[in-house]
Amino acid sequence: MTKLATLATIILTATSASAFSSTSRIGVTSNTNIQTTSTSLNLFGSKPKDPNADKQQQPGMMDQLAMFKKAQELAQKKNNLDKELAKEKIMGTAADGNIEITIQYVPPQLPISPSPGYEATDVNINEEYLKDVTAEDLSASLVEAIRNGEQRATEIVGEKYKALEEDMKAIMGGGAPAAQ
Numbered sequence: 001m002t003k004l005a006t007l008a009t010i011i012l013t014a015t016s017a018s019a020f021s022s023t024s025r026i027g028v029t030s031n032t033n034i035q036t037t038s039t040s041l042n043l044f045g046s047k048p049k050d051p052n053a054d055k056q057q058q059p060g061m062m063d064q065l066a067m068f069k070k071a072q073e074l075a076q077k078k079n080n081l082d083k084e085l086a087k088e089k090i091m092g093t094a095a096d097g098n099i100e101i102t103i104q105y106v107p108p109q110l111p112i113s114p115s116p117g118y119e120a121t122d123v124n125i126n127e128e129y130l131k132d133v134t135a136e137d138l139s140a141s142l143v144e145a146i147r148n149g150e151q152r153a154t155e156i157v158g159e160k161y162k163a164l165e166e167d168m169k170a171i172m173g174g175g176a177p178a179a180q
Contacts, residue, residue, distance in 0.1 A: 070171045077167065081160055082107035082116075089121070090156060092149020095141040098129035103149035105157060116157070118150045 085105040092101045102122035108114050123142070133141070 067171070074164070074167055074171060078164055081164060085157055085160060088156065090149055090153045092145045092147070092152060094145035094148060095129060095133075095137075098126040099141050099145045100124040101142070101145040101149050103146070103153045105153055118153050120146055120149070 082105075086107055088105060090103045090105070092103055093099065094101075100123075101120050103118050104121045106117040106119050108116045123145075125138075130138070
């Protein structure tokens, strides 16, 4: 009787456990039609969020690797652009050109300081202007020159980053919103 019970258990287990059958492992149905499994479509990629979604729109491993490589290239372009901008000397002026301040772009230092900045690196003041100016007017002119230089630096940085923005739009398929 024990052998009969064991045999019955094995038969029931084998017929109900489709996970161990050779047809379910290779994705073949009982009528021998070949079907692709979700594992083969999404090998190391994301699973489709919507089962009714078009399978061509879901990224697979190769698409994700290509996007990762493009993102690395974009990061390298940004680093090169930041180095180029950091070398530029941008002039801010005030008091009819009697005060000139050199502004330099300071790239963001991630993660400590995620925003770029500007630094006044040099100040030139006409000596003739210093003879006739009050301390209050000099102070106001210095602030005006710094603001003028930072405004010009912001415009130059914005123009240079336009090319990077276009590259990013190309990678994202044109879906990246324009910076305001």
